[in-house]
Amino acid sequence: xxxxxxxxxxxxxxxxxxxxxxxxxxxxxxxxxxxxxxxxxxxxxxxxxxxxxxxxxxxxxxxxxxxxxxxxxxxxxxxxxxxxxxxxxxxxxxxxxxxxxxxxxxxxxxxxxxxxx
Amino acid sequence: xxxxxxxxxxxxxxxxxxxxxxxxxxxxxxxxxxxxxxxxxxxxxxxxxxxxxxxxxxxxxxxxxxxxxxxxxxxxxxxxxxxxxxxxxxxxxxxxxxxxxxxxxxxxxxxxxxxxxxxxxxxxxxxxxxxxxxxxxxxxxxxxxxxxxxxxxxxxxxxxxxxxxxxxxxxxxxxxxxxxxxxxxxxxxxxxxxxxxxxxxxxxxxxxxxxxxxxxxxxxxxx
Numbered sequence: 001x002x003x004x005x006x007x008x009x010x011x012x013x014x015x016x017x018x019x020x021x022x023x024x025x026x027x028x029x030x031x032x033x034x035x036x037x038x039x040x041x042x043x044x045x046x047x048x049x050x051x052x053x054x055x056x057x058x059x060x061x062x063x064x065x066x067x068x069x070x071x072x073x074x075x076x077x078x079x080x081x082x083x084x085x086x087x088x089x090x091x092x093x094x095x096x097x098x099x100x101x102x103x104x105x106x107x108x109x110x111x112x113x114x115x116x117x
Numbered sequence: 118x119x120x121x122x123x124x125x126x127x128x129x130x131x132x133x134x135x136x137x138x139x140x141x142x143x144x145x146x147x148x149x150x151x152x153x154x155x156x157x158x159x160x161x162x163x164x165x166x167x168x169x170x171x172x173x174x175x176x177x178x179x180x181x182x183x184x185x186x187x188x189x190x191x192x193x194x195x196x197x198x199x200x201x202x203x204x205x206x207x208x209x210x211x212x213x214x215x216x217x218x219x220x221x222x223x224x225x226x227x228x229x230x231x232x233x234x235x236x237x238x239x240x241x242x243x244x245x246x247x248x249x250x251x252x253x254x255x256x257x258x259x260x261x262x263x264x265x266x267x268x269x270x271x272x273x274x275x276x277x278x279x280x281x282x283x284x285x286x287x288x289x290x291x292x293x294x295x296x297x298x299x300x301x302x303x304x305x306x307x308x309x310x311x312x313x314x315x316x317x318x319x320x321x322x323x324x325x326x327x328x329x330x331x332x333x334x335x336x337x338x339x340x
Contacts, residue, residue: 036330040329051340054304093302
């Protein structure tokens with residue numbers, strides 16, 4: 001009983017820290033909107049959040065780009081330019097272009113992916 | 118029996134009594150319908166059978182052409198988008214997609230995907246479209262909010278129709294066998310060939326190709 005009475009203070013301290021650590025660079029990404037754009041662009045045909053399919057798992061992508069300052073810009077370019085992507089078997093082919101021209105929506109999707117650690 | 122009324126025996130003599138069935142008119146009284154029947158059922162006294170058949174044949178062609186022209190008019194983009202429910206919602210979404218505008222200028226309009234090309238299936242679809250007229254009259258999706266509320270139900274109906282027909286309308290233009298691995302990207306080509314081997318058709322994977330996916334929709338590959 002004693003320890004519970006002491007916990008609220010520790011919890012109040014931890015909460016903002018956890019929020020700061022798990023938040024995306026700007027505001028937290030809108031997951032529903034990100035998933036909606038991913039569905040519309042058929043991303044899930046080749047990508048999964050935690051399993052490797054034709055493309056890398058998004059958790060793996062988030063870990064690979066973790067802490068890098070240009071991560072967001074690089075990924076936005078990756079999914080909007082049609083640049084070549086390298087596949088496990090060594091061949092390269094043009095990456096599918098995301099089906100929205102709205103920069104805000106694209107950035108939100110990238111931010112959500114980068115937050116999937 | 119000999120005295121049973123025979124509707125095919127020709128016009129009744131004037132002054133003859135009428136029978137209860139109305140096969141012969143009462144004395145002095147011939148209804149307009151009765152007269153019409155008499156004229157239509159009477160053998161031609163003036164024209165030959167060949168003449169009648171020839172005129173009928175060409176009249177049939179003109180009627181058939183007119184009927185089809187009228188029906189095809191309901192397949193045009195202009196007809197479909199005459200309703201604001203379509204024009205303000207799904208038409209605007211479709212205009213952002215590759216089926217509207219692309220490198221080669223090949224455009225698929227509403228009827229290319231939503232109306233079968235062959236006669237029997239087309240007629241069935243057009244008959245069902247009377248329900249859409251009812252929906253228009255009752256305003257079932259006449260506001261943006263009502264449309265969004267019903268989007269999942271409408272999309273699901275259409276996906277089910279396409280699935281049941283084996284994506285027949287897609288296959289009017291697209292064919293697994295016509296896919297060239299030298300120009301189609303390796304990853305989608307592999308998926309297409311696996312899909313073909315598994316008996317899948319276009320709509321199994323390609324939902325949301327011309328209109329926005331409903332917000333309730335979940336990709337089966339999504340985790």
